[in-house]
Amino acid sequence: MELLRFTTAGSVDDGKSTLIGRLLYDTKSIFEDQYEEIENSSKRRGEENVNLALLTDGLRAEREQGITIDVAYRYFATPKRKFIIADTPGHIQYTRNMVTGASTANLAIILVDARKGVSEQTKRHSFIASLLQIPHVVFAINKMDLIDYDEEKFEQIKEDITNFASKLEVKDIHFIPISALNGDNVVNQSEKMPWYKGSTLLYLLENLHLSSDHNHTDARFPVQNVIRPQSEKYHDYRSFAGRIAGGVFRKGEEVIVYPSGFTSRIKAIDTFNGEIDEAYAPMSVSFQLEDEIDISRGDLIAKPNNSPTASQDIDLMVSWLGDTPLNPSAKYLVKHTTSDVRAIVKEIKYKIDISTLDKNFEDKSIGTNDIARIRIRTTKPLFFDKYSRNRISGSLIIIDEATNVTVGAGMII
């Protein structure tokens, strides 16, 4: 069954928790006793309706004690698909949380309060979604019940969003008028908005075409592990395990290994369920090669005539996640796919004001939640692609060596 990863974003109180609760409840993904529990809490709090937000807020309260990065992952499934929701609270640390939750997402739901329309947060979240190149973005115009399910107001918000989104790189945009509280257009089609002819949120989540989210052109296989069993029986066995980051690999095809540049052919493709003839992103497989060449963790297997860029000077957009500002004279550790290298920040080109999208060339201080264009120099060449071409081989993370904390998420330009 296919897996869809999505993230929710919105300002505080736009209804993220209620929406997630509604999705879980209407798809029957919660247990009877969980429902009874929130039913009782709602009564105790003197609330008229069962407050579905309590379902996720309860879990949140628990995790807010002592976990630095505030993203909770929730799972549910329908007969059609499996889902992982990265639930990020909307308060101050928005950028950091959204970047963390969204980096592997296929889709982002950006909530907009129908009464307020496009807000500063809507713009920030849309910018981050475009920066991270989340392939699909759904603007859920929530609380339609509070504006009498007014079609004109919905159309106006849609137009406002379309106008500023035209400046961004978002490939696939959807708009759905919903009421998370009452369940309109979340799982069930609303009877209150006969003018809306589009699909419900769940229908969209279940039916979106996902295979084109991966790069199927440039074959990239970062080696995670060399498998060399100790037992007599597998005496001559050696294979290279990892997850395909792009393209298609077939048995018998010629491959090239970086950084060595040696070539060989694929003798076999092993998987957990046995041998296969063809493998593509995002499958986890292990390659046996025909020649005995030296390969270790961090190497990249690709195909001749389709090489990645090799360089030690790398330009990137960085989203700063650290609590302490970027230190231009520090050495950082950089993790790029399966390889680790040391790096320094050579240049801070500019910082982006994410509410206006303006570039600031004067202020070079990069603190928490800032997004900036920088250039780093690594101690060894990295073999990479542009982030716009491949979200895996085009991204890296920056780690503070002293504390081992991830301080930056970088998208290679």
Ligand SMILES: Nc1nc2c(ncn2[C@@H]2O[C@H](COP(=O)(O)OP(=O)(O)OP(=O)(O)O)[C@@H](O)[C@H]2O)c(=O)[nH]1
């Ligand atoms: N009338 C109406 N109220 C809603 C709707 N969705 C959410 N609310 C209410 O809006 C308030 C905030 O909802 P939450 O789901 O807690 O908002 P949130 O975005 O998760 O907030 P944080 O978790 O604090 O970021 C609650 O009182 C909800 O009952 C809706 O569709 N209609």
